[in-house]
Amino acid sequence: MDKLRIVGGQRLQGAVAISGAKNAALPQIAASLLSPEPLELTNLPAVSDVENMLGVIEQHGARVSRSAHAVSIDASAAVSGETSYDTVRKMRATVLVLGPLLARFGQAQVSLPGGCAIGARPVDLHIKALSLLGAEIGIEGGSIVASAPNGLAGARIVLGSPSVGATETAMMAATAARGETEIVNAAREPEVADLAACLSAMGANIEGAGTHRILVQGGTSWRAATHHTIPDRIEAGTYAIAAAITGGQLELTHARLEHMASMVQVLEATGVSVWPGDRGLIVSRDGPLRSVDITTEPYPGFPTDLQAQFMALMCCAPGASLLRETVFENRFMHVPELMRLGANITLQGTSALVRGGTPLRGAQVMATDLRASVSLVLAALVAEGESVVNRVYHLDRGYESLDRKLGMCGANIERIR
The missing domain is CATH 3.65.10.10 (Enolpyruvate transferase domain)
Structure with missing residues (x-):
């Protein structure tokens, strides 16, 4: 099975073409x-x-x-x-x-x-x-x-x-x-x-x-x-979080703001800037992150398909944030793997309490589902040292050329066997 090897610490900069949904x-x-x-x-x-x-x-x-x-x-x-x-x-x-x-x-x-x-x-x-x-x-x-x-x-x-x-x-x-x-x-x-x-x-x-x-x-x-087919709002949200978690700036070409209102509102509350550009959206973070609570809900609420990615972001935000999952009852399978990277997370039924701000450290981690796998990639982008994300066939189910797109924006990432 393919794996992703990631060395953290690179600020992402550039443009990412958002694929069809x-x-x-x-x-x-x-x-x-x-x-x-x-x-x-x-x-x-x-x-x-x-x-x-x-x-x-x-x-x-x-x-x-x-x-x-x-x-x-x-x-x-x-x-x-x-x-x-x-x-x-x-x-x-x-x-x-x-x-x-x-x-x-x-x-x-x-x-x-x-x-x-x-x-x-x-x-x-x-x-x-x-x-x-x-x-x-x-x-x-x-x-x-x-x-x-x-x-x-x-x-x-x-x-x-x-x-x-x-x-x-x-x-x-x-x-x-x-x-x-x-x-x-x-x-x-x-x-x-x-x-x-x-x-x-x-x-x-x-x-x-x-x-x-x-x-x-x-x-x-x-x-x-x-x-x-419309552009993928979940892929766009994932790359928006990639810009936020690395303190970088990404242009998300083809992304549609009207499909991402709840996500953008939450990101802006964390200290991230999001604005429309000629080709899509531009996402940038220059200052510190702020912790924010979320509750997943059916559209137009915060999407469950971005909960794992947002949890990775909150691991890097000083303070405590509470993430409530109301759509799928077992969607915290990424928590033990994030903890292997040094995250401080406590599960309380259908909620997760994240105490962020402690530096993450590179480790071997295992993908368990599509969105969980990409949350580990996001965390690895800022973890100290090298991380290896195993079982990335989960990623390939829903993200087109993730390693290539991130690499073109400055990430130190490669696919290995």
Whole structure:
């Protein structure tokens, strides 16, 4: 397995091109199975999760033509079949093919998902949404087995929590259902709105995406489409923290301020300057860091996908900060590894108390999930001496060329085996 060797102490300076959003690309790839017409997706990140999702739709008979950061998908000859565990175990997002397959073919079988071990992340909300649309769903032999022999029908779906995945599943399935579907307590994330934009380009009639109430008119007449995936706000937030933690200045090209308001507000409270530039955002820190408390929340609140990175930053801020995790119940797996670097962190249930300001020291650390792994890289950028981050395949799931991008901005980092 690849590792990252990092020697800390370098101030980052330069420009980082923010890639397309992985969490937007994955449902868009799944949505291609809804239509017999071709779909071209551009601005896709070159990460393993995207490649795995493309492999899933190829498993169902879709033809995929790849080029640099773009794919052309022809799902005209797609079939339902079974999405095998060997594919699904690599990431949880593969459950997103369930809705499109069911909607188009009247049946689907998808193995229960795997992926990062950061909590239960159950699929019950997906199943409930599809059941309300008229599907019959059961769990057999570790797989979700769904059928709708008479097709799906529009319904009012009230989600128990604003789940991004369940919102996307309901929205995709509803495009092929008879009549109107109302999704209440829908997730408001930019990635949900971007999926709606992709579906609309494909011919769907969707209103309200980006709000708590989405209306979908079913019976879509599909057409060929092209869609440009939005930039990755989590990647942009990660590099913003990289600038902050090293006391540097980075230009985040393509980053969108409107997608990062809560993150920017918190960063500014720590003493970091963020302002729009001609090509994106510019992030800079000249003075000392200040400790700040955060609570993760669904969008537009502070994102859970930046909690680990922000914890690394707070390890360098004098004073105490309290980080509350309300989205995933087991998302503090990076804490023991940060402590190996010298961090002073106390876990209290779903909160972590960070006493920062003590210099971090280089060490061997182990990545446990995607965002945890990048928090260790951030901490290593300022740790005294050399650190080695093991199992960085987690990083490759969601960060395109992280070591190259950091190296071009002055980090002392290399990939080793």
